[in-house]
Amino acid sequence: MFEETAQIYGFALSPDGKSVALTTRTGKRSLLSWVEVESGQWIKSMELPVAGQAVSWSPDGTMLVCSGERSSQASTDLLLITENGAEVLLSQPGQHITWPTWNPEGTALACACFHGPPRRDHPQIMTFQLASRQLVQQTTGGGSLPQFTPCGRKLLFYRPPDLWVVDLVTRQEHRLTHHEKTLLYPRCCHGTKLLFEYGSYSIRQIGLLDLNSFHVEPLSAEDEDARGPSWSPEGEITYIENQTSLVGLLPSGERLWSVALPEPDGVEAYPYTAPQWAHQGSRLVLLDTMRSRLWLFEKEPVPTFKQLVCFRSPSVAPLRAQRIQYADATGRVIPALLFGPQGPADDKKAVIWVHGGPHSQTSLSDPSVRALVDAGWLVLAPDYQGSIGHGPIWEQLPPEQRGERDLLDVVSGHPYLVEHLGIPSHRIAIAGYSYGGYLALLALTQYPSLWAAGASLWGIWDAREIQRMAAPMKAVSRFSEAWLDARSPLAQIKQLQAPVLILHGAHDSTSTVQEVQSVKEQLTGLGRVCDVHVFADAGHGLPQYTHVCCERLLCFLRQYC
Structure with missing residues (x-):
């Protein structure tokens, strides 16, 4: 089963x-x-009648609430799970209900509600009364997890760039922080203390907010990545440090203990997958x-x-990789992983594989990399600037350098493959997923002569979306339309020469199906090869189609590289 x-x-x-x-x-x-x-x-x-996502217990442990995607009506529904089965609480075409949380009494839920794809607009912050089955809009937020205060009469939420609280009786709102960081996420309360996470996408810190005095106390060092904070029953605070350790400390900031994580690639730290x-x-x-x-x-x-x-x-062990470095034209050194056959071979071919994030790194268990290596490909996986695992300075990538500094880091892998490993230039492809798909598409449009073929797996086509994710309220307005177009594969699509594969979910909010279809029409009209597969019941990441995506990637690269 x-x-x-x-x-x-x-x-x-x-x-x-x-x-x-x-x-x-x-x-x-x-x-x-x-x-x-x-x-x-x-x-x-x-x-479940939906594709299950977040799940949360009621405070007394007798019920569960679960959110899930319903592809037939492009919605995310809310389900109540009891010993009698599953009951659909909320379901409306085009409406996405996310991040449900319980009030202390277990009589009401708070959730974020998007009309249209998530991240395309700011959600309504709603409460749902179980007894009356009444959904009430309380305010408008910024897309993060709404939290009841311990008294249950107020609701904490994020409205960029600060944390706010709304009184559920008077509807009065109060700004709790005056923070200049780009992202803040309320995590969990313990008495009058709220743990929250703040910072950029590439590096985070954790802080403690006193709900009475509104005093904010940072708990982690600025040069360390700290994510997924949580309260233990004893009142200790734990968080994930640099994706290598689980750390425990007192609210005063005194460090109590630190243990190495059991997973070499770290652990999840998003709201409903955090520790x-x-x-x-x-x-x-x-x-x-x-x-x-x-x-x-x-x-x-x-x-x-x-x-x-x-x-x-258990039979699938992590891939073996060689940790290498290569230099760009200025001598700047880029760390990378090298997978696959590296000795003499009659049929040398390689793929530059670009991970997503950008605050991430290539996993030794990546199924696409495994499929490529098993099929005889050499895979170079650069940890371009903005990737984790190489210190806090390398992890920092300012918004104005996205699509430029990291792109050069990736493209500089091409001469390394040719000059140091003897790969014929016409046998090198580039592929990536999510943000890595964005960089792969930029490489295909801005350096069109380098590549035998390319692939975008749920990649991002417009730099405006990249900047929205980097700084939701500020980033896009900082840059001119010409600047954004110069970093958008969508605006430069006519420069793309190599055959390209596009794998995308119909419910992906980072790039729309309309954008993907527009690309196909333009490239086909120019006589270019553009193989598009849109999965009607999937969103970003295509998680239910991992094996299908690997097979289509391999088939495409075998044909054109």
């Missing part, structure tokens, strides 16, 4: 710490399952970045990690 290829989309540790509820997807099938923490045994599962403590007992659950393993952390008697759920086949 639990296929090794399934991916975990959301999980929640029960208030008593005895079980974990998780949503998984395999192809078009989505399950909600319960796992016993002590034994790791599956308790039960139920098939979660049980309300009772010293138990924390973490999810790996491939969304295939759940880990249980227990602090007593000694800090220990135990694998709780594993969908990854």
Whole structure:
């Protein structure tokens, strides 16, 4: 029943710490399952009518609320799960309900509501009363997780660039921070103390806000990446440091302990996949970045990690890679991973594989890289500036350098392959996903003579979307239309010469289907090869089509490279 290829989309540790509820997807099938923490045994599962995402327990542990995509009406619905089954609470075509959270009494929910694709507009911050089934708009926010205060009478939310609170009785709003950072995420409250995360996409810090005095106290160092903060039942604070360690500290900032993470690629730190403590007992659950393993952390008697759920086949070991460096034309050094055959070969061919993010790095378990290596390709995966894992200075990439500095880092891999590894220039392709797809498309349009072929996997076509993600309220207006067009593959599409593969989800909000179809029409009209596959029931990442995407990528590159 639990296929090794399934991916975990959301999980929640029960208030008593005895079980974990998780949503998984395999192809078009989505399950909600319960796992016993002590034994790791599956308790039960139920098939969901939607593609399950976030899941959250009621405070008393008797109910669950779950959000999920319904592709037939391009919506994200809200479901209530009880012992009697699943009930659809909210479902409206074109409406996306995300990040549901409970009030302390378990009688109401707070959520963000988008009309149209998420991230295309600022959401309404709503409350939903379970007894009356009434949905009420409270205010307008900025897309992050709304949180009830411990008294349940106020709602915390993010409206760029600050944290705000709205009184649910009087509707009066108050700005809690006067922060100049680009992103803030309210995480969780403990008494009158609110943990929040702030910073850029590439590097984050955590802070503590006193809800009475509104005093803000930073808890992590500016040169360290700190994500996924959470309160333990004992009032300690934990967070993920540099994607290598789990750290515990007191609210005063005193560091208590630090343990290495069990996953070499780090763990998830997004709102509904971030580490979660049980309300009772010293138990924390973490999810790996491939969304295939759940880990249980227990602090007593000694800090220990135990694998709780594993969908990854034990026979599939992480790929072996050589850590290398290459230089650009100015001598600037770029770190990278090199996968695959590197000795003499009659049929030398290579792909420059560009990871997403940009605050990320290439995973040693990346299924696309594995497929390419297994098929005999040499894969160069640059960690361009903005990537994690090479220190805080390298992780910083100002918005004005996106699509320029990082692009040069990627493109500089081409002469390295030719001059140092002997790859024929006409046998080098470039491919990437998400932000990496954006850089791959820019490389194809701005350096068209370098590539035998290219591929964009759910890539971004317009620099305006890149800048919106970097700084939601400020970034786009900072730059002229000409500046943005010069960094937008969509505006330079006529310069693209090499055959290109485009894999995209119909519900992807970073680039629309209309943009993708426009590209196909323009390139086809110019006599260029443009192979487009739009997946009607998928969003960004195409997670339910991992194997299909790998197969189509391989087939395309074999044909044109």
